[in-house]
Amino acid sequence: MKILVLNAGSSSLKYQLIDMDKNDVLAKGLVERIGQEGSKITHKANGQVLVIEKACKDHTDGIQLMLDALLDPEKGALKSMDEIGAVGHRVLHGGELFSASCLINEEVKAAIRANIPLGPLHNPANLQGIEACEKVMPNTPNVAVFDTAFHQTMPAKAYMYGVPYKYYEELHVRRYGFHGTSHRYVSKRACEFLGLDRNNTRVITCHLGNGSSMAAVMNGKCVDTSMGITPLEGVIMGTRSGNMDPAVVQFIANNKNMTVDQVLNMCNKESGLLGISGVSSDMRDVDTAADEGNERAILARDMLHYGIKKYIGSYAAAMGGVDVIVFTAGIGENGDDLRASVMSGFEFLGVKIDPAKNKGCRSEAVISADDSKVKIVVIPTNEELVIAQDTLCIVTGKAID
Ligand code: ADP
Numbered sequence: 001m002k003i004l005v006l007n008a009g010s011s012s013l014k015y016q017l018i019d020m021d022k023n024d025v026l027a028k029g030l031v032e033r034i035g036q037e038g039s040k041i042t043h044k045a046n047g048q049v050l051v052i053e054k055a056c057k058d059h060t061d062g063i064q065l066m067l068d069a070l071l072d073p074e075k076g077a078l079k080s081m082d083e084i085g086a087v088g089h090r091v092l093h094g095g096e097l098f099s100a101s102c103l104i105n106e107e108v109k110a111a112i113r114a115n116i117p118l119g120p121l122h123n124p125a126n127l128q129g130i131e132a133c134e135k136v137m138p139n140t141p142n143v144a145v146f147d148t149a150f151h152q153t154m155p156a157k158a159y160m161y162g163v164p165y166k167y168y169e170e171l172h173v174r175r176y177g178f179h180g181t182s183h184r185y186v187s188k189r190a191c192e193f194l195g196l197d198r199n200n201t202r203v204i205t206c207h208l209g210n211g212s213s214m215a216a217v218m219n220g221k222c223v224d225t226s227m228g229i230t231p232l233e234g235v236i237m238g239t240r241s242g243n244m245d246p247a248v249v250q251f252i253a254n255n256k257n258m259t260v261d262q263v264l265n266m267c268n269k270e271s272g273l274l275g276i277s278g279v280s281s282d283m284r285d286v287d288t289a290a291d292e293g294n295e296r297a298i299l300a301r302d303m304l305h306y307g308i309k310k311y312i313g314s315y316a317a318a319m320g321g322v323d324v325i326v327f328t329a330g331i332g333e334n335g336d337d338l339r340a341s342v343m344s345g346f347e348f349l350g351v352k353i354d355p356a357k358n359k360g361c362r363s364e365a366v367i368s369a370d371d372s373k374v375k376i377v378v379i380p381t382n383e384e385l386v387i388a389q390d391t392l393c394i395v396t397g398k399a400i401d
Helices: 059-070 106-114 122-136 149-153 165-171 180-194 247-256 260-269 272-277 283-291 295-319 329-334 336-343 383-396
Strands: 002-008 013-019 024-032 040-045 048-053 084-091 142-146 202-208 212-218 221-225 324-328 375-378
Touching: 002 122, 002 383, 013 059, 013 383, 024 059, 040 059, 048 059, 059 122, 084 122, 084 383, 106 122, 122 142, 142 383, 149 180, 149 221, 180 202, 180 212, 180 221, 180 324, 180 375, 180 383, 202 295, 202 329, 212 295, 221 295, 247 260, 272 283, 272 295, 283 295, 295 336, 324 329, 329 336, 336 375
Parallel strands: 002 084, 084 142, 202 324, 324 375
Antiparallel strands: 002 013, 013 024, 024 040, 040 048, 202 212, 212 221
16 A cells, blocks of 8 residues: 655655665655745656646645646656555644544544644644645545654653643643654564664663754653643754753743743744853754864863753653663764764663774664673654554554554
8 A cells, every 4th residue: 555644844844755565765755835925845866857847725635736747748757646545643742632643623623723722833724734735635534643643652650840730631731752753663563673672671762963862762652751732842952952941941931021922032043052151053053063062162062962861860750770872863963973962871770882883883783791780772763654554553443653
C-alpha cells in the first residue's frame, strides 16, 4: 500500500509518499506560503525536482497542488490518486484524549479542535490539512498520529506541575511532552538494534534538533520527558529558552513594559542558542563560532551540554539506572563533539564512550566502548516512517507495535 504522510503547518505542507510494500519513499516535498503571496511547491521524485509556483489561497489548494505534482507524468510518482491507500497526519497536540494513533472521524476532529488551546499554532493547521484531504480525496481514510501520545504513560508524579490541582482539573494544565513519535521509534529501534528486550530495558532518548527533548523510557513506556504543556520546557533549543523560573517572565514584562504574550514569544523565538550566542540558532554556526573563541557561543554550547547532562542524570535516577542512551535528530545524529562532551563524567554510572566509534558517526551505530555497562547508540529518527506504519496498521486492522 502507498501511504501519504502529511505534516501541515499554518502556511506550509510537508509530505512524503511511502510505498510500504517496498519500504521506499516514492516522493517528498513542501508546499510553502499557503494563503500568502508567492505560494509554491518543491517536489522531489525519481531523482528529479519539480518546482511550481501557483497561488494557494488555503490548504485545500495546497493539497490539490501536491496531488498535481504527484500525478505529473514525468516528475510525479502516481498514475492515479486512487493509488494512495491512506493519509497519515502528524498532529501536534492530542492532550489527554489520545494515547495512540487513530482513524479520523468527526469525533476525532472535534477532539483535535478541543485541544486547540493547548496547541494554538499547530492544531488548527493540522485540522486544515485533514479537512483539505477529506475534500480532495473523499474516499481515502485519514489517520492522526499525535506528537504527545507516546508520553501519555507518564505517571502523575512526573506530569503534574506544582500549581493548585484545580488548574489541572479545569484547564488540563500538566506536562504533555512532544516528539513522541521520535522517542517511541528510536527507543524501540535501539533495543532491536542491540538485541535487547525492550520490555526489560531502561532507555534515555535524546532528540536534539532545532527543538530538543529528552525522554526516560522504561520497559517500552515513557515515564518522563522534558517538554511540558508546550514545547518550551526542557533544555535550551535553537530559539527556545528551555527551563527557567517562571518569575523571569513577570520580571522582564514589568521592567521592559512587555505583555506576558510578548515575553513568551521572545522565549520561544529569540532565546536559546540564538539568544545566548547572538550568532545563530543553528548548532553548526554556534559550534564554529565557539571553536573560534566566541565566548557567548561557548556559553550557549556549554549550557546545552550541561542541560542534557542534568536530564540524563535525573532520568537514570528516575528509572533506578539506565541500560541504553540514544542520540537522535540533527544535533544528536551529527554532533559527535556534543555526544563526547555530554557522555563525559558519567563513568560513575558505567557509561564509557568509544572516541573512535563516536568520531564522524552519522548513522545507526553503537558508540560506547566494548566494556561500557551502558550502551550508547546513534539512531537516526524517522518520524514519517512511524506515521506511515501506524497508518497502515490502522487501515488494515493490525495492532500498532
Ligand atoms: P528540526 O527540529 O527542525 O527537525 P533537525 O533535527 O533537522 O531539526 O536538527 C537541526 C539541528 O541539527 C540544527 O541545529 C543543525 O545545526 C544541527 N546539525 C545538523 N548537522 C550538524 C552537524 N554536523 N553538527 C552539529 N549539528 C548539526
